[in-house]
Structure formats: C-alpha cells, structure tokens
Amino acid sequence: MAITGASGAIYAQRLLDNLDARRHEIHLVQSNYAQQVIAEELPGGLKLPDGIKSHSLKSMNAPFASGSNPPEAMVVIPCTMGTMGRIAHGCSEDVLLRAADVVLKERKKLILVPRETPLSLVHVKNMELLLLAGAIVLPANPCFYAGAKTVVELADTVVARVLDHLGIENQLAPRWAREPE
Numbered sequence: 516m517a518i519t520g521a522s523g524a525i526y527a528q529r530l531l532d533n534l535d536a537r538r539h540e541i542h543l544v545q546s547n548y549a550q551q552v553i554a555e556e557l558p559g560g561l562k563l564p565d566g567i568k569s570h571s572l573k574s575m576n577a578p579f580a581s582g583s584n585p586p587e588a589m590v591v592i593p594c595t596m597g598t599m600g601r602i603a604h605g606c607s608e609d610v611l612l613r614a615a616d617v618v619l620k621e622r623k624k625l626i627l628v629p630r631e632t633p634l635s636l637v638h639v640k641n642m643e644l645l646l647l648a649g650a651i652v653l654p655a656n657p658c659f660y661a662g663a664k665t666v667v668e669l670a671d672t673v674v675a676r677v678l679d680h681l682g683i684e685n686q687l688a689p690r691w692a693r694e695p696e
C-alpha cells in the first residue's frame with residue numbers, strides 16, 4: 516500500500532483500518548508529500564494498525580522492490596497526478612515507484628485511487644497508458660445512494676470498492692440490492 520500527497524488521506528486510513536495484517540502481509544510506503552496532506556486532513560495523524568510494516572521511500576531493500584518477490588497487489592491511495600504520471604512513464608526513483616513498476620511488469624494487481632478533478636488531457640493519457648498496462652484506475656468518487664451519514668461512511672463507499680478489487684471480502688458499504696422479481 517502506498518500513500519501519496521493527494522487529498523483524501525481518510526481513504527488511506529480507512530483502508531488500513533480494514534486490512535487484516537494477521538491474514539495478509541502488508542507493507543506501507545508514503546511519499547514525502549503524503550505526510551503534509553495527512554497533517555492537514557487527519558487530526559491526530561495516520562494510525563497504523565499492528566502488524567503493518569512501514570518502509571522508508573529510499574529503502575530499495577524492501578522485499579517488494581524486486582520482480583523476484585512481487586506483491587500480489589499494490590494500492591496507491593490516494594494517488595496524486597504526479598505519482599500517476601511517474602508510474603505511467605516507468606520512473607522508479609524511489610521504492611514506491613519501483614514497487615508499482617514491479618507490480619505492472621510482473622502482471623500483478625495495481626490499483627490507483629486518484630482524487631483529482633477536473634482532469635487534463637495529460638492525466639487522461641497517463642490513465643490510458645496505465646489501463647493499457649493492466650492497472651486498475653479506481654477514482655475516489657464516493658457514491659450517494661448508499662445513505663452514508665458521515666464522512667467516514669462516505670469514504671467507505673470508495674474503500675469498499677478497493678477491497679472488492681483486492682478480493683477481500685467486506686461489508687463496509689451497503690451493496691445495491693437487486694429489484695425483487
């Protein structure tokens with residue numbers, strides 16, 4: 516899991532809150548700007564559940580930095596346009612970007628959660644490249660039909676979709692009920 520300096524730190528916190536480090540090996544990397552946005556948006560800072568291993572951006576010794584040991588999945592949440600562009604163009608100067616590069620080349624699951632709006636053609640072209648390379652672009656667009664009453668519940672409508680794409684069973688947000696026949 517990677518956190519970058521986009522607005523939406525709550526999405527990262529809620530994903531962390533809903534991952535189970537007893538069932539999955541979870542590693543976390545934060546971009547330099549992630550810390551700044553977390554300071555603005557999460558009173559009390561990021562709360563790291565037990566068992567999650569945090570890595571420095573500069574530590575290329577992290578186990579997931581090599582194609583010989585790729586993670587099954589990587590989520591960049593929230594994902595800045597800068598990081599998205601760097602991943603799209605194969606820049607891998609730190610362990611966050613390198614991990615994304617590894618995940619793509621090893622054909623593992625890369626889920627990017629941008630918040631940006633509106634989008635420029637540059638953003639859309641980068642997204643196109645990433646989609647062609649096999650990434651999942653899952654914008655942080657909460658849904659309003661689920662009756663969320665709080666900001667956390669609203670954020671959870673996005674995090675639930677991330678968990679779904681990770682293949683992690685969850686009841687985080689109500690699902691659309693089928694019409695009775």
Ligand SMILES: Cc1cc2nc3c(=O)[nH]c(=O)nc-3n(C[C@H](O)[C@H](O)[C@H](O)COP(=O)(O)O)c2cc1C
Nearest residue numbers: 519520521522546548549555595596597598630631
């Ligand atoms: C409070 C705050 C909110 C920001 N929100 C966004 C955002 O939603 N999307 C984005 O692309 N950049 C956003 N930025 C700008 C990025 O943090 C900046 O472009 C930074 O260089 C991104 O670096 P990173 O991709 O390594 O995290 C925000 C910055 C701050 C301080």
